[in-house]
Amino acid sequence: MVQIIALVKPFRAQAVLAALESIEILGGTVREAMGYGRQKNRLHRYLGSEYNASFLPKVEITLFVHDDDVATAVKLIVSQARTGRMGDGKIMILPCLDSAPNF
Numbered sequence: 024m025v026q027i028i029a030l031v032k033p034f035r036a037q038a039v040l041a042a043l044e045s046i047e048i049l050g051g052t053v054r055e056a057m058g059y060g061r062q063k064n065r066l067h068r069y070l071g072s073e074y075n076a077s078f079l080p081k082v083e084i085t086l087f088v089h090d091d092d093v094a095t096a097v098k099l100i101v102s103q104a105r106t107g108r109m110g111d112g113k114i115m116i117l118p119c120l121d122s123a124p125n126f
Contacts, residue, residue, distance in 0.1 A: 024049060024119040025093050029084045030058060031104040031112040036082035042099040043086065051086030058110070079110060087119070 031039055033055075040053070057078035088096050097114060105111050 026117040028115040029100045030081045033082050035104045038103040042103045046092045049087040054083050056081045056083040
């Protein structure tokens with residue numbers, strides 16, 4: 024079993040989740056996150072004043088898949104999350120050393 028953590032732009036999250044329905048997912052979570060990277064120091068306006076927004080909204084999709092499905096899952100995530108611009112997100116793949124039974 025392998026854990027895949029994908030950080031994607033919020034408007035691409037639903038497309039990524041829809042694409043992942045074609046493989047067997049053993050479990051997972053979806054949560055809002057704030058990303059910090061090369062896109063820093065963006066100035067925004069609110070009520071006439073400017074403020075610095077170093078953190079950008081992201082969606083963190085964490086899922087557990089069988090070892091055989093890792094390559095397919097990564098291809099599906101990349102195909103749906105990539106926009107071609109900076110800040111598309113990250114994918115991290117972590118091996119699970121042991122899986123506990125459902126409790």
